[in-house]
Amino acid sequence: MQSGRERLSLDRGWLFHEGDIPFPIVTGHQPSYDNAKAGSSSGAASADYDDSSWKLVNLPHDWAVEQPFDRNANLAQGYRQRGVGWYRRYFRLDPVDHGKHLEIQLDGIATHSTIWVNGVLSARNWSGYNSIYIDMTPFARFGKELNVISVQVDANAMEGWWYEGAGMYRHTWLVKRNPVHIATDGVFAAPVKSADGTWSIPIETTLYSTEQNLSTVQVESTLIDPEGKPVVSGHTETTVQSLRESIAKFALTVNSPRLWSVDQPTLYTVRTVVKRDGVVLDELTIHNGFRTIRFDPDKGFFLNDRPMKLMGTANHQDHAGVGVAVPDSLWDFRVRRLKEMGSNAYRAAHNAPAAEFLDATDRLGLMVMDENRNFGSSPEHLRQLDWMIRRDRNHPSIIMWSVFNEEPSQGTEMGYQLVRRMSASVKELDTTRPVTAAQSNSDLNPVNASQAADVAGFNYVYRDFDEYHRINPTKPMFSSEDTSTVITRDQYTTDRKAMLLDSYDDQVLPWGLSHRDAWKQVNERPFIFGTMVWTGFDYRGEPQPLSWPAAGSSFGIMDLCGFPKSAYWIHQAQWITDRPVLHIIPHWNWAGSEGKPIKVMVTTNAQTIALFLNGKPVAEKPVDKYEMVTFEVPYSAGTLEARASNGGKEVARFDVETTGAPAAIRLTPDRQSLAGDGYDAQPITVEVVDAKGLVVPTADVPVTFTLSGPAAIIGLNNGDPTNHEPEKGTQHSTYHGLAQIIVQSELAGKGKLTLHATSPGLNAGDASVNVIATAAPPAVAEISSQALVLMNLKRSPASANSPDPNQQLVISDMNSWTPAHPDALPPFRDGVFAIYRTNFMPRRADRP
CATH class of the missing domain: 2.60.40.10 (Immunoglobulins)
Known part of the structure; x- marks a missing residue:
């Protein structure tokens, strides 16, 4: 808890129902009247809906990855049915929270969603990749009353042609703040180096107030170095109007900071405090880094004035075993795998990534092209774009904003005008990075989208590199997507009928090039500042050029688990220059x-x-x-x-x-410990080895897993895009000698987890991981029993005489009967008697 605010996890204790729940058909005057009122939502959106039969789940949650493969489902979504689902979460608020600003933050829901809080329609969202912020202050309930969040998720809606998952697949939060506070994503503190070599941090703090009156506050920001020592501070005073935003601006001057780079990703902290009359109202810390970026149209890209080719990969966001519900620690794993290959850049394709992924790229040193999902200039499109910029603009790892990928209008006046407007919207919020777009054709048209971008991105248009540079000599340019060679891990002959693709970098799709030639096209041209190879990792869906039973892509340099394919070793040889690189393809069995x-x-x-x-x-x-x-x-x-x-x-x-016959299962954890916070997770590699301990690269064997200790198995896979085994459970086969199992700690876990693996005829394998007692992030308490609390009462007019309890009530009387709350019953003005009534349906478990 930072002074003046609490950020509490809402991830645990959700109830989930797979399938849609139709809203009841409204007939009659009184139901129609009530249906039109705030807080009177019906069906599963209502506060008192009976969800006692629903499944208990924790977030992040992707229900699509739990589905069986279905040949009749959309191949683009990995042959997994998606559909519609509902979530509900109960919680209580302490009476001391009354008067605070209360905000629910939902980090990502696939795909379209409608959210009700206490029966009040609170948000509709049309993208699976942006966060949703809901001010629940007006309809919050306190004390013994239950608050309930109801979420309808329509995952039939698609935004992409790849696997997008289904459900509330990112984190959820409840943020409590004082009435005068820093708005969400409200501190911008990106360091800037001036022409004379000095550094400054222009700090913008967006404030918001729910107080009745004008507020005058002091805003102070302090830069803190990596060792936790204050470096410099600054402050200003500003006024905040009621229910309005106000931006406080000032700058910090910094002498000789340590720089953020891909080799030494040094991070600083900016702590911003809001005070009034010496009393702290709010406090927020963000991380930033000192670095310069420069895009030269002839010489390429420079980081901290050092010339550097971007050696990047484009990637979707799903991982083996877990779908798009990726634990935070797996982002670290994926970034580390890319960096070990020699990569220094990443394209978030084709959407804004999880915030925790960007934390990992900041911390580990991987430059990012942050990409918007939906192309357009409508208020809704610009709202999604603005959200991405506000959330992400403090991350030093981000070096470019991308506004589209391969749009049909990219070579037209329409595409040009849309990019103009989107770029202007970006620059209202951040002028420290260029705007780009991933354009796949029409770049030589007299009017095209690249002309409105600061940096021209080319998807597969190698043939136009030289001519575009001749025509546009002042425009920096790069290969925003290339290669599209397909490989099956550790497969060395191609058999399209068997859905197998060889590993010699020669299965190139018509629009692409081999990994070797694509890099040559980039590296031989100084004015092309880098590449984003399609893709770093395999992903579900888009199995081209294959078809059923192939349910996942084969584009990756690594498979879905992160096991290297031959392209991994090719890129290591291309991209690593500070040590010898050597590998042999294929195996020798x-x-x-x-x-x-x-x-x-x-x-x-x-x-x-x-x-x-x-x-x-x-x-x-x-x-x-x-x-x-x-x-x-x-x-x-x-x-x-x-x-x-x-x-x-x-x-x-x-x-x-040449190996011997399979003799045993070997298990190798990615790390030797897990934090026992209920979130930390890691992959464990499963290998089939011979008697000498060599991995048998032809071994496809069934393996059964048993886990003991304070952890759970949350996913399994082997990287074979044609494999249809469940990704949840305790059994999975290896593919070409390998598989991956993902384990996650239990809440309040402490001790040792032990994974035991058996396969018929082979010696069993064991692995142990220490689970370290670690405090979980502060969280909103789960409600274990959804007790029905009757709160929505109506009171009849007061009467001097005791009413007849059997009298016929006029239910349609909306005027003389007034709402009443059990904890705050209104006083009688006339008489001493009244009738209270309410409607409710006993829960199934409570019915005879």
Whole structure:
């Protein structure tokens, strides 16, 4: 809790119903009258709906990933049915919260959603990728009364042609603040370096007030270094009108800060405090970083005045086993995998990512192209765009704002005018980064969208690079999406009928290039400042060029689990320059092919490769830094070794060895500990190994898992896009020797989790992970029993005489009967008797 505010998690204790619940048909005068009033929502949206049979779930939650594969479902959504679902969450507010500003924050719901709070229609949202902020202050209930959030999710609505999941798949929060407070996403503090080399932080603090009167407050911000020491402070005074926003502005001057970079991602903290007469009303801390970005139309991109090619990947947001309900710690895992490959950039395709992902890119040093989902200039489109900029503009990892991806109007006046308007909206909120767009054709048209962008992005339009640069010599440009080569992990022959794609980087779709050639097109042109390879990871849906039973893409440099494909080793060789890189493709298990030639590709950043089979020389070849080097090697079981040299001096060795038969299961956790906060999660790698401990790359075996200790299994997968096994449960097969299981700690967990894996005929595998007692984020208490509290009473006119309890009531009387609350019954003005009435339906469990 920061002074003056509480941010409480609402993730736990939701009730979920899969399927739609039709609203009751309204007939009659009184029901029609009531139906038109605020707070009188009916059906599952009403505050007193009977949800006692619903399923208890915690968020983030993706119900689509729990569905079986269905050939009749949309292949773009991974052959998973989506449909409509409902969520409800009960909570209480302490009477001391009365008078505070109370806001519900829903970070992401796929796809369209309608939200009611205490029966009051509070929000409708038309995108699955933006947050929803609801001021519930006017209709909050306090004390013993229950508050209830009801959410209808329509996941039949689609925004993309990839797997989007279904449900409340990001975090949820309740934020309590004083009446005068910092608005949500209300502090902007991006450092700026002036021409004379000095640094300043222009700080904008957006304030909001629900008080009755004008408020005069003091706003103070302090920059804090990575060790927690204050560096510099500044302040100003401003007035805030009732129910209005006010922006306080001032700047901090900073001398010689440590810079944020991809190699040393140094983060600072800005603490902003709002005071009145010395009393703290609100306090908020945000993280930022000092770095400069420059896009030169001839020389490319510069980070902190250092020339740097963007070596990036584009990615969707689903992961093995969990769908789009990705635990925060898996973002770290995915960022680390990309950085280990040599990547320094990331395109969030084609939508704003989770806030926790951007926290990871800030912390670990990965530059981001943040992308808007819906293209247009209507108030709704601009609202979604403005939300993204406000939420994300303090992140030093973000270097570009993208306003669209591959729009049909991109080569027309319409596309140009839309980008103009969207760019203007962005620059009202942030002028420190350029606006771009991912344009897939028509870039040479006399009028096209790229002309309204600061930076031109090209999707697959390699042929136009040179001509566009000639025509637009002052426009920076980059490859915003390229490659589109499809690979099945550890598969070395192509069989389209069996839905198998080889790993030699030659299964290129008609619009794309190989990983090797795509990088050459970028790297050979100084004016092309970088690439965003499609994609870093496989994702569900879009299985082209394959079809059923393939339910996921094969574009990834890594599979859905994050296991590397051959493209991973190609990019390591292309992108890593500070150490030797060496890898052999394929494995060396080719029983039955003795004496037959096997195609061998060696990926390396060295100059020369000498190949040896069982200690005997095979061949020595120079390396093409783009194409790598290939050999034809007659197969003989044993060890195939590559020796890399620069200038005649050996710099690295790598070998692959023919393995024995599968002998055991080996389990390897990503980390040795988990925080016992109920959120922390990590993948555990499942390997089939031989008696020597070598991974058997041809082993597809069933594995059963047993978990003991303070954790749970939340997902399983093996990276095979044709695999239809459930991703929830305790059983899964390996694919080409590998699988992944994801475990998550229990709330208040402490001790040790032990995962035990068995497979018929193999030695069992075990792995243990320490679960460290860790305080969970502050949270709103769960309501374990949805007791029916009768609050919506109506009182008859007062009477001097005791009324007849059997009298016929005029239900349609909307005027003389007045609303009444049990905790605050209105005083009688005349007489001493009255009748109170209400309508309710006993819950199923309470009925005889």
